[in-house]
Amino acid sequence: xxxxxxxxxxxxxxxxxxxxxxxxxxxxxxxxxxxxxxxxxxxxxxxxxxxxxxxxxxxxxxxxxxxxxxxxxxxxxxxxxxxxxxxxxxxxxxxxxxxxxxxxxxxxxxx
Amino acid sequence: xxxxxxxxxxxxxxxxxxxxxxxxxxxxxxxxxxxxxxxxxxxxxxxxxxxxxxxxxxxxxxxxxxxxxxxxxxxxxxxxxxxxxxxxxxxxxxxxxxxxxxxxxxxxxxxxxxxx
Numbered sequence: 001x002x003x004x005x006x007x008x009x010x011x012x013x014x015x016x017x018x019x020x021x022x023x024x025x026x027x028x029x030x031x032x033x034x035x036x037x038x039x040x041x042x043x044x045x046x047x048x049x050x051x052x053x054x055x056x057x058x059x060x061x062x063x064x065x066x067x068x069x070x071x072x073x074x075x076x077x078x079x080x081x082x083x084x085x086x087x088x089x090x091x092x093x094x095x096x097x098x099x100x101x102x103x104x105x106x107x108x109x110x111x
Numbered sequence: 112x113x114x115x116x117x118x119x120x121x122x123x124x125x126x127x128x129x130x131x132x133x134x135x136x137x138x139x140x141x142x143x144x145x146x147x148x149x150x151x152x153x154x155x156x157x158x159x160x161x162x163x164x165x166x167x168x169x170x171x172x173x174x175x176x177x178x179x180x181x182x183x184x185x186x187x188x189x190x191x192x193x194x195x196x197x198x199x200x201x202x203x204x205x206x207x208x209x210x211x212x213x214x215x216x217x218x219x220x221x222x223x224x225x226x227x
Binding site: 001006009030031033035041042043044045048050088090092093095096097098099100101102103104 | 144146151152153154155156159161167169170201203208209210211212213214215216217218219220221
């Protein structure tokens with residue numbers, strides 16, 4: 001079945017450093033979503049990318065969808081302690097009735 | 112306030128004792144689903160429902176049951192819980208299924224279940 005992989009699994013950064021997490025799907029995706037889960041919290045929707053090669057920005061966060069629509073990345077510029085959490089990518093299966101999540105990247109920021 | 116609620120938030124139970132985790136949403140969403148979250152495995156879908164009386168298995172349905180008698184409620188039932196079902200469970204809803212655009216999932220606060 002469809003698999004969505006994320007790397008790295010963990011990342012420690014110093015506050016102010018940049019951070020990137022990568023997401024790869026075993027199948028071509030019609031779209032991809034990103035979620036953030038704060039420690040002890042629940043996943044919260046960040047963004048959806050639909051078009052091949054699409055790039056979207058939210059303040060210090062930059063999201064990219066690969067040309068082949070099988071990979072995506074999230075880049076955070078100049079991390080802050082408020083960025084701490086686990087970031088998940090998720091893509092629909094071919095039937096469009098289920099969402100497959102990557103394993104997540106846990107970001108820890110040292111002040 | 113638009114939200115997804117789950118109860119209970121925490122539950123410790125023993126093997127074999129039937130339990131139900133309730134989930135309710137007030138956004139008139141069609142699509143609802145249950146996930147379990149385990150360290151290193153991300154979120155795995157247990158069951159989903161496209162609409163009232165329409166449910167189907169996700170990736171890890173063994174040992175679970177669901178029902179969707181009303182649009183707002185989607186309870187998760189563990190008929191005979193076992194220790195390998197110890198996990199963090201999330202209910203989620205979205206306006207439509209993940210088949211197009213604008214189907215962001217709204218998650219409940221989670222239920223931490225421990226089965227001894």
